[in-house]
Amino acid sequence: MSGLAHDGETIKLGRVLGVAPERLAFLASVDVDTLRVLRERLAGTLLEDARPLLQRAVKGARLLTVGMVASIGERVFGALLCAHMAGIMEPARAVEVSLRMSLPFLADVSAMLEPKRAAAVIAAMPTGTIVAVAKILAERNDHVTLARFVGYLGDATVLAVIAAIPGDEPLMRTAAFLETREISTRMLALVPVERLRSVVRYLEEARVDVAALGLEALRAELDAVLSARAP
Amino acid sequence: MTMPDALDDANTPAEPLATDALARLPPDVRAELAALVAQARPRSMRDTRAAIDQALTHVPGFLRGAVRKLLFPS
Numbered sequence A: 001m002s003g004l005a006h007d008g009e010t011i012k013l014g015r016v017l018g019v020a021p022e023r024l025a026f027l028a029s030v031d032v033d034t035l036r037v038l039r040e041r042l043a044g045t046l047l048e049d050a051r052p053l054l055q056r057a058v059k060g061a062r063l064l065t066v067g068m069v070a071s072i073g074e075r076v077f078g079a080l081l082c083a084h085m086a087g088i089m090e091p092a093r094a095v096e097v098s099l100r101m102s103l104p105f106l107a108d109v110s111a112m113l114e115p116k117r118a119a120a121v122i123a124a125m126p127t128g129t130i131v132a133v134a135k136i137l138a139e140r141n142d143h144v145t146l147a148r149f150v151g152y153l154g155d156a157t158v159l160a161v162i163a164a165i166p167g168d169e170p171l172m173r174t175a176a177f178l179e180t181r182e183i184s185t186r187m188l189a190l191v192p193v194e195r196l197r198s199v200v201r202y203l204e205e206a207r208v209d210v211a212a213l214g215l216e217a218l219r220a221e222l223d224a225v226l227s228a229r230a231p
Numbered sequence B: 001m002t003m004p005d006a007l008d009d010a011n012t013p014a015e016p017l018a019t020d021a022l023a024r025l026p027p028d029v030r031a032e033l034a035a036l037v038a039q040a041r042p043r044s045m046r047d048t049r050a051a052i053d054q055a056l057t058h059v060p061g062f063l064r065g066a067v068r069k070l071l072f073p074s
Helices: A004-017 A021-027 A032-061 A066-086 A091-098 A103-112 A115-124 A127-139 A143-150 A155-164 A168-177 A181-190 A193-205 A216-228 B016-024 B027-058 B061-071
Strands: none
Touching: A004 A021, A004 A032, A004 A143, A004 A168, A004 B027, A021 B027, A032 A066, A032 B016, A032 B027, A032 B061, A066 A091, A066 A103, A066 A115, A066 B027, A091 A115, A103 A127, A103 A143, A115 A143, A127 A143, A127 A155, A143 A168, A143 A181, A155 A181, A168 A181, A168 A193, A168 A216, A181 A216, A193 A216, B027 B061
16 A cells, blocks of 8 residues: 555554654555554553553642643653643643643644544634644644644634645645545635645646555545536 | 454453454554554553653642642552
8 A cells, every 4th residue: 555645644653653654664555544543543542551640640730830730741741741631631721731832842742642532622722823833733744743633623723724834735745644535525625726726736737646645536526626616 | 263462452442443453454464563562552651650750850849749649649
């Protein structure tokens, strides 16, 4: 199996297991859907192992000020543990804490976060912060993480992020890493027609090998959306 | 009958999708993945404990005892 979607799942599974994606080359023959299910399962297993300890840490953190928790989180816990705790902490408190952390660190946490487990926190984050973090992720070419959040953000926030991230390639890569067809359809419906046309032009002019990258479905969907939205 | 490995987890509720996905894996792929998971699980717990211990040293002295009690209630 090959293609951007497979690469994306391998990167995400590598983050869960704490290994470089190259170490997972033995999964090359496993299809993307199976990889996604396995990754979600294994992320759950690792989190469940640590949950009792993390729950006690969250209780202990209630005795501390928001600023103190943010500082300890960023300086001591690191991105992975903060990502785990985001799904365990009360959402309002998690948002307060995260707003006291630096934006680059929030981008680190985002890369480690299982959005499904912190949906309430993501939904309560201010749009400005989400856009700022998304810009950092785009600068890092972390389209895998950008794509993971699309399904958990409101339309207005997705639109704000799209507007803040210029360029056709980031948009194309993020769309390629979206986890389900439903999310892809929703995102493409939000993208202004001009941006969609620009992405199609990019695919043609840059001679992107659509088949080799597993982008046939995305290309077909782009064409369908453009033809449906033609004046 | 195969021997249980690190992918057979009693700690996480069974999910039919995951059970199917695991059953579809070729035995050599499953073995290699199980080996990585077997390394990742204790490492994850170790890292969590170490981070919490270190975090305690950053808690102001007058609160440290109370926080420690919540973390390690025994």
